[in-house]
Amino acid sequence: MTNKFSFGAPVFTGAVVEKFSLCKSEFPVGKIESEWPFTWNYNLEKTDIVFGLGESVRGMNKRGFKYVSWCLDCPNQSENTPSMYGAHNFLLVFGKNPFGIFFDTASRIEFDIGWTDQDVMTVKTEDTGVEVYVIFPSDNAKNVLTDITRQFRALIGQSYIPPRWAFGYQQSRWGYKTEADVREVVRKYRELNIPLDSVVLDIDYMTDYMDFTVDKEKFSDLKGLSAELKKDGMHLIPIIDAGVKVKEGYDVYEEGVKNGYFATKEDGTPYAAGVWPGRSHFTDFFNPQAREWFGSKYKILTDQGIEGFWNDMNEPAMFYSDDSLKEAFDKLESYKGKNLDIQTFFEFTPISGSTFNQLEDYKRFYHRVPGSSNPDEKIRHDKIHNLYGAWMTRAAGEGLEKISPDKRMLIYSRASAIGAHRYGGIWTGDNASTWSHLLQEIKMLPGVNMCGFLYSGADIGGFGDSTSRDLLMRWLALGDFTPLMRNHSAWNTRLQECYSFKNPEEFKSIIDLRYALLPYIYSEFVKAAVNGDSYIRPLAFDYPNDRRAVCTEDELMVGSDILLAPVYTQNAEGRYVYLPEDMTMVTWSDSRAEQKPMSAGDHFVEIPLETVVFFVKKGRAVPLFKSALSSEQIDMNSAYLVGDAKSCELYTDDGYSRKINLNEGMREIK
């Protein structure tokens, strides 16, 4: 049962697809301390667990920190980073009186979940309005967490389903500059028989980082390259950035200016800020014509055979604006020649870094009001900041649907808000090559899934800093199970392709498992999307009455049948695993599976570096196929089962179609 409330003057966000009238009765949980600005308090019982918040740091249980939804480019994130790339304002309070609560708002909102006071949760906005949906379990709910999640997902609409090939392994690096670089990646993977479905293109493929251009010097024939790779079951996935370079003669820039498609300053002229191409304008995705226009531009690349994209820098990230840069220089000037003591020096040092993603800059430009039919009504960016990336994804999603009405295309984004989950997936943004970010992904994915972003994953091996071989291997072992499986790294780091390390056959084995599982993963993903379930979720969803399971933060339920306990500690030879019931342990090594029964309870399981271990629930089976070099080359008749059941049902289709009918596509494997 869902109750809707409204506080202040909420802006249309597009997150919700079900219509609800406002609830007239009292707010049913906690206490509204203030309606405007909005403040809600809720007293937490000692054993209450707060799930949710999607892309955010710390535990599956969000208690003990102060989070702020404010889409932010935050590559140096740590457990003390309050804001990440996405804004996912859904919480699931699990305790004596479980409920879900969704704060549907376009701007900044703060979640103090037992930080100021361990036993109090406080949710606050500054000056934005908010629609609040409180979801209680259905009367006859067998499982309250699943039930609440399904109700929430019905509220926000079905999750995006990418084409099947998007579940293949993707190799990326900020540093593939030419056709030759791409060919080398493909050649080396193929030489070593390591499966590969996609090569991802970062900003270097463009001319001067201009969206929807291809540098002809470096990629003389993208269409030819694309066709050549496709023959071997491979795809290219180019990047599209939010900022459009200010440059005379550049058609996208000129069309945007001519038609008023860019966000504007108060005086109505286009707003400029510096990103990769230098000064850039930002498409006003809240203007339906602008959105359609930007979405239609993807055709420039689909015409060259491209079927997948990633949208980046769409928080939007801003390195500087004309104003913030001038202010920085003026301040620096004033310090010149001074003897900088403690006070003045610490004013000085942050200045040149201070132009990044400034709130002041976000207050300097305006958009069409989302959902408004009045083209002259404007709203300041900061009031709808958290929607910007989401609506860029919407532009791409709607655009690609028009360009290709029958066939699904791949799209994933950095910035996001609930609502965008219907149009694309996300990766969890720039991270670093650290074991703590590997663990962070384990704890983050269940929340991301709850919020509808089923197609998701972190940059495997870590984006910033240099990985070590063992970190990459352990991360790939987790990546075997995440819908988006992308190895990505930054330009100034150690090469991170599997062939850059010794004994690449050990990498091959790990990636082979992905392909052995791929039809199952695809099937479970589609089922979760259609049913409003989480493809990845905390153990609490499956074992809500087992307190040990409920508090387990380093194991995951994957699909309907798998329990995963990834290794996330350097030099570990194994790890503890808690099994809430008897299960089958599957050990994958040297591209082969072995299985053995395991009893419920605590185990220390040895998991050598080159090995991947997962567990199949009691009474279930998971099909493993013969691995192949690409997803489309998997022999669908090669399956054998692991687990203690005799058969399983798998959803299969052409891997592309936009129409999903599970019943039609179900196939039994024995």
Next chain:
Amino acid sequence: MTNKFSFGAPVFTGAVVEKFSLCKSEFPVGKIESEWPFTWNYNLEKTDIVFGLGESVRGMNKRGFKYVSWCLDCPNQSENTPSMYGAHNFLLVFGKNPFGIFFDTASRIEFDIGWTDQDVMTVKTEDTGVEVYVIFPSDNAKNVLTDITRQFRALIGQSYIPPRWAFGYQQSRWGYKTEADVREVVRKYRELNIPLDSVVLDIDYMTDYMDFTVDKEKFSDLKGLSAELKKDGMHLIPIIDAGVKVKEGYDVYEEGVKNGYFATKEDGTPYAAGVWPGRSHFTDFFNPQAREWFGSKYKILTDQGIEGFWNDMNEPAMFYSDDSLKEAFDKLESYKGKNLDIQTFFEFTPISGSTFNQLEDYKRFYHRVPGSSNPDEKIRHDKIHNLYGAWMTRAAGEGLEKISPDKRMLIYSRASAIGAHRYGGIWTGDNASTWSHLLQEIKMLPGVNMCGFLYSGADIGGFGDSTSRDLLMRWLALGDFTPLMRNHSAWNTRLQECYSFKNPEEFKSIIDLRYALLPYIYSEFVKAAVNGDSYIRPLAFDYPNDRRAVCTEDELMVGSDILLAPVYTQNAEGRYVYLPEDMTMVTWSDSRAEQKPMSAGDHFVEIPLETVVFFVKKGRAVPLFKSALSSEQIDMNSAYLVGDAKSCELYTDDGYSRKINLNEGMREIK
């Protein structure tokens, strides 16, 4: 058996106290790839473990990362931080052929421990000479790790032993600005009956951050305050910084300049760089007269009743130099008015932060050659960088020994190198309020202990960022067992004194355990120092033949009898504990202990937030005393034993004396 080798032209470091002639035979382990610059390779077996490296990030097993010994102010350390505040170049390779290896060098040295190649360890210097000591186990060694460690510690001399009160709880904050602030801290602790031995004074007590001054406006009567606190068993611990403010009329500055006690530029004039007081000079601790002079200055404060100090900023940290600041401004100037694109912007942003701790600055000044009798012989700072803080500690240690020849004084330092362990302790530098830094401490302390720094601990609750209540409680539970138990935080963070949170009686209980254990901790500490053992060590030392124990990275052996398994995960209700043998589990809650026998093997142990758990080894006992408000008020006849033995021996003395004779001080408790 210790073999000594010499490569290049090593500078005297003062680390080693035993005389060895150079070994004429071939280097006995691995391969010297190059003598100058020095490069040594060693092939690691898959199961080899590399312990050591003292204050450094990552695991107890150092494999899988590239570390650089280069004393550095690194408050934002993560697992990818190669250099920390100390330079501790001792490794203990544990495998089929165990050995210890100490690289005695004054400057930068790099340890690639299975990072570039998982199975190869490479140790390199750039242009510094190095004396290398290779230590093999004695023929009849019962325990090779203990044996090698004892040989190493005999080589470098006995560890510093602080006065007994230094094992009491210390409350610190960058932000106690006045006598009134200190009195408030004391009053609130005493009101709540939470034990407290010391209040630590950060830079605010000085006049304009000038060493050996006391701001009379804020501390009108330090001597009186000190005497007043001492009556109640409490001490003040003021900070001393490395930099001496350049200021006419300031006696320390003027004496230093007059006598040539400061490090100089190439032209012989004192070198200046900016730290807290603005432009400052740096005492040349390698000049014996300068060292003695600086050491004697502590008397200004001991005359006011001070008996403990912390030396800070002695890497030395430098915010900027005259040169680096000018360069930064010149570069900034050149970017003015430009359209900063990707290249130029990323040159621009780091500039104003680029003046911190620049290598170029460390090449701009000179010292007396350490150990040289020739006052005119100079050496450039970068060649002996890693000794600077160590020799500042030496200055303080030698100075305080002269000032107070019979009584031990407390001294701990931020920067350090092996050798300084004879003169003082260390805290592990500026950290942050994160669970990962709590875990980092668990993994770091065994290495720090191996290298001789027995008196050590991290800033409990975390220095930078704001703590949460639960983090502070879990960290205090670990701090109960670290010789230095200091709660410290930065000025712009949430208040972190125990009384700043709700239910302070739960904090009292945790700190009461420290005082219940204090006589035991003191006894075990002194024994470890005298015997050349590690007070805190990996389980491998006690259970070398148990692979599970050897690979356990989140449990510690403390003293002779305790196994510790701290909780380091937010919202955890317990944790896994591996016990290599049957033990007694002691559960401390509500200021009382309960015990129960536990069998060897794996356990999931419930450990509620307000509870501290530790384990006593089979056949051993640990005495718990009645807690008291300060260390000197502990009733030494109030002990009862936990564990399965009937008695234990405890070392007791006056808590101050410099002469240590264990046999004289031993006392049996039944």
